[in-house]
Amino acid sequence: MHASQTYVNLSFFQPPAFLMIGIPGMETIHGWISIPFSSMYTVALTGNCLILLAVRRTPSLHQPMYYFLSMLALTDVGLALSTLPTTLAVLWFDQRLIGFNACLVQMSFLHSFSVVESSVLLAMSFDCFVAISNPLCYAVILTNNVIIRIGLAIVARATLSLFPVPFLLKHLNFCPSKVLLSHSFCFHPDVMRQACADITINILYGLYVVLSTVGIDSLLIILSYSLILHTVLGLASPRERLLALNTCVSHILAVFVFFIPVITVSMIHRFGRHLSPIVHALVAYVYLVVPPVLNPIIYSVKSKPIREAMLRVLRGKS
Template sequence: MEQLQHTVPLVNSSFYQPSTFLLTGFPGLEANHHWISIPFCMFYLVGLSGNCLILIIIKKTQSLHKPTYYFLSMLAVMDLGLALCTLPTTLGIFWFKIRKIEFNACLTQMYFIHILSVMESSVLLAMAFDRFIAISNPLRYSSILTKPTIIKIGLAIVSRAVISLFPIPFLLKRLTYCGSNVLSHSFCFHPDIMKLACADIKVNILYGLIVILSPVSVDFVFIMLSYVLIIKTVVSLTTKEKCLKALNTCVSHICAVLIFFIPMIGLSVLHR
């Protein structure tokens, strides 16, 4: 009944923005949302506690105060941010059946979800660069990746994400929307919001693709290039043991890259 009331088109207004959006859990399984929330709570608990544990261990262990672990800390902070961005609305739907989210609050959540995703992509690129320097030029590793350099890299990562995604909320605010305000996720997502608009959304589609195909895809290309150079360096090592040892330091990073990039780029293209 609530959904029908929010899907009546407003024909008497030339410009319309809904005051709220309705988020969606699992359609048709509303009666089981409390049970579905159990694995979600476990995932959130593991993610939050695991990343907090990483940060605490790195902070308290002096031997881990190295560039590799600084970048790992950045990645943990991004993961915490993403979890905290989606947790309130997701658990609000499952536990309290709270589906409504105010228009500007939805845009704010969407903005932070997207900038954290772009920042995570940039941190993975920085980690690939870190591995390349460590393997190809180990004697100069500590002199190249100094603390001031890492701070500058961190600031560049934040600035790049904030600036590149800054127009997105304003591109959505300029649109007029149809009567329907029902989103298909339990959080606010740019492609999901723009599909509710009655206006021409070509600019939103193109800009969204530019953001994905520019920062994120460029990061992926440079990560792959870094690994080509790493493999080239590893192959030139004299012993098999050294070769395996060098590659073992990259395995976890490669897994993180694949887990992050494949779903992100795939879903972004499919949504469009």
């Protein structure tokens, strides 16, 4: 009995660290690739921080719509910061090693912020629906207390959904020869496939998380916009219809910017293993970096109040 237990302990292996590739096949030009990546991270952090400051310093923006936008901006900052340290370390300094536990922590934050972003976009679709279908009761339905509860529920949902993932990985046996990650960050499908063990439970739980968060959220967003469209078509004049739809244009673009890459990366990881590693890497970067970059641009272009408030922040005016 004791000998058997000793054998199990000796045969169980967890790597002290993983080795990150970066962008496969382009290792020799990582220095050049770091320029657009550094620019995108700068735009993402600057743009989203400007939105947060603009909403905070502008009393007229203290409304549910802009509170939800602040949640989205804060989530995008978290999503960018989750991958920035390791990505730039690989591209700038060729620092490819990441400790096993540090990898699990990064992975947890990365996927948690993704779930939070999906949930915030769902909350914003509900905000659009209430604003268009019942504008007279908008302020009564979406009070500050309701918004705070929605925010807490979003964080709790992401935390509880992702909490088991690192523990499931900690119980896997890894091979000393399989410690090479396909990205410059820790991505759950990538990490679990380095194991030399049955990962069926990990795959099923990962699928459950995707379907119960992003899957349900996307369906509910489609339902919300079906109801919004039904309401808009019932308005009397074309001008009223256009004005009503215009209030949600920014959100619609943000939904496409987030959900199309999410769905693409999920499909590729499950059905596109035959594709080139560079395709997997680029799609993952689009999924994680592009939404934080584009969301501030979308809202600053499409929303005049946000654009003017951001310009006042830049000029140092309150």
